[in-house]
Amino acid sequence: MSLDTVKHAAETPDVAQPWKELGLKEDEYARIREILGRRPTGAELAMYSVMWSEHCSYKSSKVHLKQFGEKVPVNDAMLVGIGENAGVVDVGQGYAVTFKVESHNHPSYIEPYQGAATGVGGIVRDILAMGARPVAVVDPLRFGAADHPDTKRVLPGVVAGIGGYGNCLGLPNIGGEVVFDACYQGNPLVNAGCIGVMKHEDIHLAKASGPGNKVILYGARTGGDGIGGVSVLASETFESTGPAKRPAVQVGDPFQEKLLIECTLEIFKEKLVAGIQDLGGAGLSCATSELASAGSGGMRVELDTVPLRDSSLSPEEILMSESQERMCAIVEPQHVERFLEICEKWDVIATVIGEVTEGSQLEIFWHGEQIVDVPPRSVAHEGPTYHRPFARPSWQDALQADDAGKLARPANGAELREQVLKLVASPNQASKSWITDQYDRFVQGNTVLAMPEDAGMVRIDEKSNLGVAMATDGNGRYAKLDPYTGAQLALAESYRNVAASGAKPLAISDCLNFGSPEDPDVMWQFAEATRGLADGCLELGTPVTGGNVSLYNQTGETAIHPTPVVAVLGVIDDVNRRTPVAFAEEGQLLYLLGDTREEFGGSAWSEVVHGHLGGMPPEVDLGREKLLGEILISASRDGMIDAAHDLSDGGLIQAVTESCLRGGKGARLVVPDGLDAFTFLFSESAGRAVVSVPRSEELRFNDMCGARGLPVARIGVVDGEEIEIQGEFSIPLSELRTAHEATIPALLA
């Protein structure tokens, strides 16, 4: 086939082009022709098709996402906001932290190992591209029913992929979640988060300015993998009859990524780059157009200089390839030699592929002939915007009216006991250590807390003991019942988890996983969830620094539960003051903080015991969450508590079971006045935590809570080798441990 040059395109306006096969709509294709004043070349069409995909352009979601920029709380910590590769927050002592959560859902269903592995690789490069050293990763995961045969294909592959890639990079995996629900059958959610640390002065932004500066592509060679990943995979619904999509999944090489990280950090240290961008979704199309668009506009690239793994690739394929472990840097001419030297030291291939130019066009050449001549903003930032119709689903009222309060409750202590054991052994509430033990949580030697703690925590300064913490949470069941409240509950839980570890929550990143935006029901869920999250962040004072939207998580007509996952980042001045979840000291007093109401809608109990989903999720009171957070942080700082565990799905009994098993100590609990045993144990009211208080601190702790107006109740003591609910039942720790720890290996090992 002859080369489709710009000149040729201008001369042959009527050539039929495969815009539809590339995922573009008719009006989008017409708009490209209008922008260019001619038909696009094959290479230009390839670029627009990937950059205007849902995944890259956020065309369905951005009208809602803009609230995150409009409802911004007053917060001095924000250094770089939404729009860059990842947001940056100030954590004090001259340090800045960047963090982000992204989805790799669709590839992970098609090819679990590589899909999950490259999800980790991609988020790590995003963080690196901000100028930060990646210090930890987290993985919120959701799968179909735990006992479904396909879960046994997808989950082990995903876990092995995350481990295989992350472990080889040398980044501790410190947190995340594993959730099972039949709604994720066929649409597993594989979200990956990363935290990076830098000094304020080292922040790097993705822009290409300064005519004459060189464009250097470095890292792995470009191959034929992942072509059209963003447009073909991430932006459409799976059909059972379509062609195999496996070639659209990228293949990762973590060893290459490790070299790329070390090489890039050395390059940063010598201040050799003017701008930098990682190559992820949409590959070179994205990197060149975004760098040029954010800079002065002009860039000239000689595409035939790109090192290839497969010499038969066409220019279109090179532009669309999502081969992993590649970065693109803008380097002043005097630094090029040193830049290449450092790459050589780390055995990383680096090639000058072009330069920044005076003009305002992105121009790409292939063996001297021009194949791309576009305004880069039109590719990167001026993609289509959709105002998709949305409407409250017709079934929403009936769902909310199906109150969980009417479900049959346990009649006596024996039934309570039986349901407690059933709850802690259920796949969602069971120990996930079979999974998390496949991840390295110790590497780098700075891990202070890791799963199953409430939040992961790493030390970032060895002298001052400054640390950062992160938790990720989401509850699709709550969000299905009420997306606005569900999103706020995800935010509240993640915030509470960080505070329970002793760290002060600063900012959030989100990963918004939903069904098809072409369905008005789903669009309503999305609109409600984003509104809830934006309002919640405003009230809690935690800005959204960035994140990711994953749509089309549905098979046929059936969408997943709306699943906003929220990652909260916190800071702790001295990691010695961190609070673990383990009840480890006999005789310490257990206090329940917050109000417990009869709230069972969307609860773990309603699912495990009755297979029920209906009613309203727990009420949200963000003012109360903030107060609870302040109390937990003060109590940790001043040594008033030795352990804390947030209360969320599974309620008090789940939290107490986890804390007892972690510490190897039992507990004797008394049902407080005004509550029945069932509500006390299983309610999922938000804004609560259980803490372990040394007897010497009891007075001081009570005084503090009283003075600040937080309701607290003394509910028991750490003691013995069983969990006893006075007057109701008791269960030996050994029996609880077996129930809690045997489930996941039995299903998956």
Place this chain on the structure above:
Amino acid sequence: MTARIGVVTFPGTLDDKDSLRAVRVAGAEPVSLWHRDKDLHQVDAVILAGGFSYGDYLRAGAISRFSPVMETVIEQAKAGMPVLGICNGFQILTEAHLLPGAMLRNNHLHFICRDQKLRVENAETAWTSDYSAGQEISVPLKNMDGRYVADERVLDELEAEGRVAFRYLDMNPNGSLRDIAGITNAAGNVVGLMPHPEHAVEPLIGTGRTDGLGFFTSIIKKLVNA
């Protein structure tokens, strides 16, 4: 004098910074060594740290063993210089034939990361003299290819000569023969083990114990008293 202890970085080494930190925490001077550089920069001892050097491609440790720095390490180790191989470092030492046997994929085929209990069987090597024989310690274990194997003759020889330095306790995490977690050469200067003592040198970090610190204080005492 302050002991100078080198830590080699190969492409793909991950726990080099941790090992350098452990050396510092124990009170010696840490020295970074680079795989392409044959010069050991006057260090008194060398640590081959954990990780996935060369991505563990081909076979764990198989490529690193041929790197320029290893030429000198092998030569010096044979001349008596103390060398500790941790995890991937242990794999490199067996590939370099400084220690007998080999490491295969864990018998359950998964990467495993856990707090592992060990018994110190030989407290007379350069790296274990601060422990007592029979002492039980707990340090993190994390690997994919940790199943120690050797033929019966070699295993019997190791046992007979007291060269099994560490054994797994409570559970064998990877199917290693005779629960072997680490071994020493006959001279006691070269020691290799799969678990990670460098992750257990500070009370707050990792498992919250400092059971691994003894490796580093042992070698410092030996070097300073030498």
